[in-house]
Amino acid sequence: MxxxxxxxxxxxxxxxxxxxxxxxxxxxxxxxxxxxxxxxxxxxxxxxxxxxxxxxxxxxxxxxxxxxxxxxxxxxxxxxxxxxxxxxxxxxxxxxxxxxxxxxxxxxxxxxxxxxxxxxxxxxxxxxxxxxxxxxxxxxxxxxxxxxLNDPLLRENFITRVFAYYDWKQLVRGGLTHHKLINFHSRYKYSLMAHSPKHYAELGRMLADAGKHEIEALAEGYFTELMTVLSKIASRKTHTNVLMHLQGYLKKKLSSAEKQELADIINRYRTAELPLIVPITLLKHHFNNHPNAYIVRQAYLQPYPDALSLRNAI
Incomplete structure (x- = not known):
């Protein structure tokens, strides 16, 4: 569809x-x-x-x-x-x-x-x-x-938001519950962190005692903050922060050589030698070999179809 x-x-x-x-x-x-x-x-x-x-x-x-x-x-x-x-x-x-x-x-x-x-x-x-x-x-x-939309960063940001907006509408259509809202936030954790670590933390605090609030009012406030955060352009610095967090899930799974290669690739992205697609592809490769149920659900690794090739230019 x-x-x-x-x-x-x-x-x-x-x-x-x-x-x-x-x-x-x-x-x-x-x-x-x-x-x-x-x-x-x-x-x-x-x-x-x-x-x-x-x-x-x-x-x-x-x-x-x-x-x-x-x-x-x-x-x-x-x-x-x-x-x-x-x-x-x-x-x-x-x-x-x-x-x-x-x-x-x-x-x-x-x-x-x-x-x-x-x-x-x-x-x-x-x-x-x-x-x-x-x-x-x-x-x-x-x-x-x-x-x-000719600007690669603005283009990627817009399309990221479209898919997130669609995901939210699907969530609402299926019936909102506190549990579903927490799961949604969990899936968007690293996407939010890439756009604004500060606001990601604030959204986490908003949901910390979710069960004490009416779901409709809580969801409305959450969605407003979600779209506000995603409208902020993610930087190399914030992306690098997320990449390093994801790297941490592999520290006991990879060989010394693989860990060094991944660290080098992330650093080369940080210094603008490589586009974002390179460390993302390597991370996805490692997580395919070493599955992690929490990471595989993260929207950050697949915010939109790979065929759009948006991360090749940022």
Missing amino acids: RIKVGISSCLLGESVRFDGGHKHLRLCTDSLSRFFEFVAECPEVGIGMGIPRKPIRLVGDVDAPQAVAVHDYNLNYTEKLTAFGQQKAHEHSDLCGYIFMKNSPSCGLFRVKVYQENGYPAAETGRGLYADALKKAHPLMPMEESGR
Whole structure:
């Protein structure tokens, strides 16, 4: 089963842009589509604007901009775009992520220009109205922009969060219990540690007396913190810390030569000589030869399918 992820239609190569063109993002069609079931929307076409059409821009207050036609400010699409976003946020409650078109006054998630009366954009930037409506409706859902996905670290982080979000929805769908929540946290222990050791410890303390709290309230607080922690970019330092923790489970299983090789590989990753996939692959090899029931459950070693090759570039 592929995971449902929303996307701006133009990124799939659909010719829906104001000029009749598209912004085909091959990462999505050539790679991610093997694992994501994309749900495409073009909000501007969705509210009845034609192809081609007059371009629009954001104007006025950065915190509450208006979407108007570039050459005719009397053509105001603010209410329609916002309402369309709210409608789609309700319809697509089963999405586990969203990829938006960058810089768009309807779909841009970050740094969208908001023009002022003098004709120049404000120093501060805004967010596209459709994207803003979805973000407000689903604040914890992983969301990213087309341009930022060219960055290997941001791409890996986004996809990690999509799969974690999907895992959580599956957990909730199966019925929440304190036991299931503790097991979920146990499986994500090293993933959380890689993103923020401090917040990993705080989540552990949150669950230390889990049985004393109502499961719904506890789960809501936990999920909020989970997605907040995973949104932080894991560094070589924090990854190295996790790799060394995992190495510790093998200290009585490996020969002296194998232990030295593993330590050297982890250190070469730490100093940026090797990508993360190298120590991960070696660790998985050793754990295949020396199975550990606790480690085999860790999401950190397999946060998404290997075929995505995301750790080859970080």
